[in-house]
Amino acid sequence: MAEVSISIANRQYLLGCGDGEEAGLTACAQKMDGLAQAIQRRMSQPIPEARLLVMVGLMLADELADTEAQIRSAKKDAAKARDLADSRQSPADMFSEEAEEHIAKRIMSIADRIERLSQRFN
Numbered sequence: 001m002a003e004v005s006i007s008i009a010n011r012q013y014l015l016g017c018g019d020g021e022e023a024g025l026t027a028c029a030q031k032m033d034g035l036a037q038a039i040q041r042r043m044s045q046p047i048p049e050a051r052l053l054v055m056v057g058l059m060l061a062d063e064l065a066d067t068e069a070q071i072r073s074a075k076k077d078a079a080k081a082r083d084l085a086d087s088r089q090s091p092a093d094m095f096s097e098e099a100e101e102h103i104a105k106r107i108m109s110i111a112d113r114i115e116r117l118s119q120r121f122n
Contacts, residue, residue: 004029009036009052032056070113077106 006029
């Protein structure tokens, strides 16, 4: 088991993690620290540590809920695209100009969602 020292809101924590998980834990801590610092900058008075960490947790939970909703929507879009493809009578029908335009728009929409999701967690 590895140990990692992280800093969140100018406070050091020593945490244990599985071997090889150090970089991931450090990246998560850096995200939390960034959110904590942003909250602290917006407040006129110091915030108790427990309250600050609750606020950071709620912000992360909100991001997670948004991400989960986007994933559900993308899965529905993929299912609709599969259903559309399955409903065609022949391969030539699948690539009619209308179908091709519809599929291209959906692919771009899904690609944009994936891009936004990857940027949120990097």
